[in-house]
Amino acid sequence: MNSRDEYVRKMQTKLEEWNAEINMLTVKADKVKAELRNDYNEQIESLKAKQTVARQKIEQLQEAGESAWDDLTSGVEKAWTALGEAMDSARSRFK
Numbered sequence: 001m002n003s004r005d006e007y008v009r010k011m012q013t014k015l016e017e018w019n020a021e022i023n024m025l026t027v028k029a030d031k032v033k034a035e036l037r038n039d040y041n042e043q044i045e046s047l048k049a050k051q052t053v054a055r056q057k058i059e060q061l062q063e064a065g066e067s068a069w070d071d072l073t074s075g076v077e078k079a080w081t082a083l084g085e086a087m088d089s090a091r092s093r094f095k
Contacts (some may be wrong), residue, residue, distance in 0.1 A: 004069060007061070007073075008038060008058055008061055008062055011054075011058050011076070012058060013079070014066070015051060015054060015055060015058070018047075018051060018083065018087055019051065021087065021091075022044060022047050022048060022051065025040070025043075025044055025047075025090055025094050026044055027092050028040070029041055029044060029094075040093075040094065043086075043089075043090050043093065044090070046086060047083070047087065047090055048084050050082050050083040050086050051083055052081070053079045053082075053083075054079040054080055054082075054083050057072070057075050057076040057080075059081045060072055060075075060076075061073065061076055076088070
């Protein structure tokens with residue numbers, strides 16, 4: 001397995017972990033008071049949108065030729081960082 005395949009596999013695994021975490025946050029949001037539920041649901045939707053962007057970037061990496069690999073990895077890293085920060089924020093707000 002080459003480094004690109006390993007990189008993509010690692011990213012996909014992390015996305016699956018975050019997806020499970022988003023599902024758990026959704027369950028928590030369903031159990032909170034109505035006035036908080038809208039805020040939680042908005043944050044969850046934002047997480048899902050960032051996750052979709054990250055997933056699309058990974059798909060682009062998989063389809064990219066070797067010459068585009070370096071250019072695309074920076075976009076993936078930016079999307080990854082944004083999603084990671086949003087997950088951290090959600091974790092702290094849902095405690």
